[in-house]
Amino acid sequence: MTGTLTIAGIGPGDEAMVTPEVSAALAAATDILGYAPYVERVRPRTGAALHPSDNRMELQRAGEALRLASEGHHVVVVSSGDPGVFAMASAVFEALEDSPEWQALPIRVLPGVTAMLAAAARVGAPLGHDFCAINLSDNLKPWPTIEKRLRLAVEADFAIAMYNPRSASRPEGFARALKVLSEAGCDERIVIFARALTTPEEKIETVMLREARPEMADMRTLVIVGNSATRRVGDWVYAPRHVR
């Protein structure tokens, strides 16, 4: 086995946020796999064979990547943002668990700038104090688990980064999440909607939770709910470092 598998984070969108080690991996790849829009993003960086696939195909894609690497290819699986945050790395290790014959393959995970860090940077520092990250998709976990985690996150007074808040196939969940947060006493918290971050279509809105509407989010939006101390200074939003 002389192939390799690299799981690489290509950041939120702006090429200036792709790390040099990820750029080097893309340039050296023989095969690149990933959700089609992410594969399209890296096309100019590589002469590799491109294997785009649909979303929700994560496990099949991971298995295909392992198979190609086992046949001697130098495979890169691309994820938007960071591959370890609600992205392809877990899917690859899940596939590896099902296929012990591939566990000796040389695998590397290359981190990237995940969406919540890029969103936070655009508005100030809303993740400057303790925070959590919750995937709102209920494809892979029951909705009551999501609600419970939101309530506990409020009780802990974490800022809350919400990934995958809303999609065409799951239009209802985000409205329920906003309701849970409102019932937990968050109406006066600052909420940031960051869509298509660092791309030409970027749109960022900052509102109070009581003003937030489900339609403000779609599948390209990252939502951050501030903690109880998160405040504005000028055009910026930040979480104070102190708890008094």
Add this chain to the structure above:
Amino acid sequence: MTGTLTIAGIGPGDEAMVTPEVSAALAAATDILGYAPYVERVRPRTGAALHPSDNRMELQRAGEALRLASEGHHVVVVSSGDPGVFAMASAVFEALEDSPEWQALPIRVLPGVTAMLAAAARVGAPLGHDFCAINLSDNLKPWPTIEKRLRLAVEADFAIAMYNPRSASRPEGFARALKVLSEAGCDERIVIFARALTTPEEKIETVMLREARPEMADMRTLVIVGNSATRRVGDWVYAPRHVR
């Protein structure tokens, strides 16, 4: 006012993880401020005047950076990892709140690869499911708040990234954190100690929580506690995407 202030994340240590936009900002700076070891790291990248300072000097450093920018300098404040995660961005906005005369200054925050993402990538994908990040330093918040957040994080079944677990001036806190987690039923959880990530001194240990000792962490260590489903596959550790 023609000066600028950029708050830049220089990643965990490896130069191959510094984003191109941060490299460009460092190359264009007239003045670079930061904790001395981080300023030393960027010395080869810049001809700027270097202003190293001690840790715990964050607010003074932020004020100095704003003052230099207000006088026309192109100032970069460097943080290890990401500047928005327990780092300089919040301190700058705190200083800005105290000095409204500087609120019109052009400020940019440039994200970076924060330590928990680099640590996760080294061992697999322990942050592949919902997680939280807690700063264990009690310089800026009371210890009971930290304990409460740890307990709620366990109840939510988040993986837990712990920043600044232990320092010479705070040798006791991390032992207390491990005790809280043990009492909360986490003895059989996987814990990752990632020290001096991506540097030549990197050392990574993965143990069960019941085997974890306070001395395994110091001020250069990032600790990740897995969630209840986090598992090993071969040499890797990952959080399954599903909750069943």
